[in-house]
Amino acid sequence: MSLWEYANPAKFMATSRRPMQALGAAAAVALAVGLVWGFFFTPDDYRQGATVKIIYLHVPSALMAINGWLMMLVASLIWLIRRHHVSALAARAAAPVGMTMTLVALVTGAVWGSPMWGTWWAWDPRLTSFLILFLFYLGYIALWEAIEDPDTAADLTSVLCLVGSVFAVLSRYAVLFWNQGLHQGASLSLDAEENVADVFYFPLLVCIAGFVMLFVALVLLRTRTEVRARRLHVLTMRRRMSA
Amino acid sequence: MPDLGKYAAEILTAYGASAILLGGIVWASVARAARLRRRLDELEGRGRG
Amino acid sequence: MRDVFLRDLRLAVRAGGGFGLALAFFLIVTVLVPLAVGPRADLLAAIAPGILWVGALLSSLLSLDRIFALDLEDGSLDLLATSPLPLEGLVAAKAAAHWVTTGLPLTLAAPLFGLLLGLPGEGQPWLVATLALGTPALSMIGAFGAALTVGLRRGGLLLSLLVLPLYMPTLIFGAEAVRRGAEGLSVATPVLMLAGITAGVVALIPFAAAAAIRVNLR
Numbered sequence: 001m002s003l004w005e006y007a008n009p010a011k012f013m014a015t016s017r018r019p020m021q022a023l024g025a026a027a028a029v030a031l032a033v034g035l036v037w038g039f040f041f042t043p044d045d046y047r048q049g050a051t052v053k054i055i056y057l058h059v060p061s062a063l064m065a066i067n068g069w070l071m072m073l074v075a076s077l078i079w080l081i082r083r084h085h086v087s088a089l090a091a092r093a094a095a096p097v098g099m100t101m102t103l104v105a106l107v108t109g110a111v112w113g114s115p116m117w118g119t120w121w122a123w124d125p126r127l128t129s130f131l132i133l134f135l136f137y138l139g140y141i142a143l144w145e146a147i148e149d150p151d152t153a154a155d156l157t158s159v160l161c162l163v164g165s166v167f168a169v170l171s172r173y174a175v176l177f178w179n180q181g182l183h184q185g186a187s188l189s190l191d192a193e194e195n196v197a198d199v200f201y202f203p204l205l206v207c208i209a210g211f212v213m214l215f216v217a218l219v220l221l222r223t224r225t226e227v228r229a230r231r232l233h234v235l236t237m238r239r240r241m242s243a
Numbered sequence: 244m245p246d247l248g249k250y251a252a253e254i255l256t257a258y259g260a261s262a263i264l265l266g267g268i269v270w271a272s273v274a275r276a277a278r279l280r281r282r283l284d285e286l287e288g289r290g291r292g
Numbered sequence: 293m294r295d296v297f298l299r300d301l302r303l304a305v306r307a308g309g310g311f312g313l314a315l316a317f318f319l320i321v322t323v324l325v326p327l328a329v330g331p332r333a334d335l336l337a338a339i340a341p342g343i344l345w346v347g348a349l350l351s352s353l354l355s356l357d358r359i360f361a362l363d364l365e366d367g368s369l370d371l372l373a374t375s376p377l378p379l380e381g382l383v384a385a386k387a388a389a390h391w392v393t394t395g396l397p398l399t400l401a402a403p404l405f406g407l408l409l410g411l412p413g414e415g416q417p418w419l420v421a422t423l424a425l426g427t428p429a430l431s432m433i434g435a436f437g438a439a440l441t442v443g444l445r446r447g448g449l450l451l452s453l454l455v456l457p458l459y460m461p462t463l464i465f466g467a468e469a470v471r472r473g474a475e476g477l478s479v480a481t482p483v484l485m486l487a488g489i490t491a492g493v494v495a496l497i498p499f500a501a502a503a504a505i506r507v508n509l510r
Contacts, residue, residue: 146446167458174461
């Protein structure tokens with residue numbers, strides 16, 4: 001019994017159903033508890049006022065935007081090294097979820113920024129890196145959509161994910177450098193972990209847990225869909241051949 | 244409803260937009276899953292019968 | 293390897309001004325921007341490094357899809373892949389040929405365009421230096437993008453979407469170095485970073501691009 005047995009699509013389909021449902025339900029509960037707690041039962045921050053409530057959406061989604069890409073990177077590596085189809089499909093399934101998380105982080109950040117910084121958008125290093133991350137997701141998904149043969153698509157997107165990861169990290173540090181070059185020492189960033197008091201911290205933790213579980217449940221669901229899509233494709237082809 | 248002060252519009256926008264985006268991806272995933280499942284069931288059911 | 297390089301060069305020249313096309317495009321971009329933002333000299337001088345670098349990026353993008361596509365169509369890519377020359381070497385040679393027809397003329401002509409946009413004199417040597425350092429990376433990354441999309445019929449637009457994000461670090465450090473040079477600040481850090489990126493890209497990307505070509509030829 002090893003971990004790799006789950007790479008068998010049939011085994012994966014049989015085993016992943018219950019965890020997916022459980023995680024989906026748990027995510028719904030955690031998000032409901034965390035967000036209601038955060039929205040209704042936390043005090044206003046003395047500097048930010050009530051806008052501090054946006055943190056419960058912004059921080060978890062930003063976290064999952066980055067971890068989503070990391071998960072794609074690991075899945076791509078597993079596909080390239082061990083040729084497990086489920087892994088390649090999981091990477092494909094995660095991309096749109098990760099992109100949505102990036103978008104949520106960007107939108108909530110912009111909405112928070114408008115009263116706090118007086119602008120919807122600033123070319124702050126963090127904001128810019130997230131926009132770049134969004135572009136990477138976009139290119140990755142577009143490449144998947146463009147290639148017909150599933151194995152070729154899996155190979156090429158995996159290579160792109162690998163190379164893209166290196167460049168994403170490079171861009172992150174390049175952007176940091178670029179902006180410091182413009183505004184010496186002026187930082188607009190909100191560093192959550194540093195100054196968040198316990199009243200905000202616990203609901204935030206619940207929300208983060210909710211987002212993680214939501215992400216995993218969605219990826220499982222979408223991976224299962226991709227496995228079915230692949231099977232459907234094969235069956236249709238076979239039928240067409242015999243007809 | 245808690246008192247959101249002068250930032251009520253921003254907070255509600257942030258929650259609303261996030262709900263739309265997250266709801267959108269959940270809905271799209273579930274809908275596609277159901278559609279493919281139905282089509283696969285149809286195809287396999289016919290194949291066996 | 294040298295033969296592939298020379299062959300690509302000859303093909304580019306014969307196909308009608310391989311050298312001229314990228315340059316002409318670069319010229320048009322440098323003319324369009326002042327027309328769009330107005331003839332204020334101080335404004336143009338301030339944004340000149342950025343415009344010149346974006347122009348270099350776009351003009352190197354122009355001919356990327358031809359790096360492998362033509363060879364795939366007439367079957368010579370299959371022949372080259374079965375030749376004793378490793379695919380990595382093939383990629384490097386083709387990227388080098390692409391650079392000679394786009395990056396090199398741009399680098400040489402850049403001071404002229406800098407003059408057109410009123411780039412301060414102190415920035416000029418850095419403009420040439422950063423373009424000389426950065427454009428090889430652009431050609432190499434572009435070859436990787438071309439290798440990914442070589443099997444696709446409508447790969448052109450997708451190619452830009454894939455390649456442009458990968459250009460970002462090069463663009464940031466290149467334009468930053470020119471801007472600092474023009475303002476008389478120290479340029480050591482961005483220039484060194486730019487050189488580092490180019491060195492890393494030239495050393496590693498051929499492997500990724502060759503892997504992509506192998507998948508596409510399968």
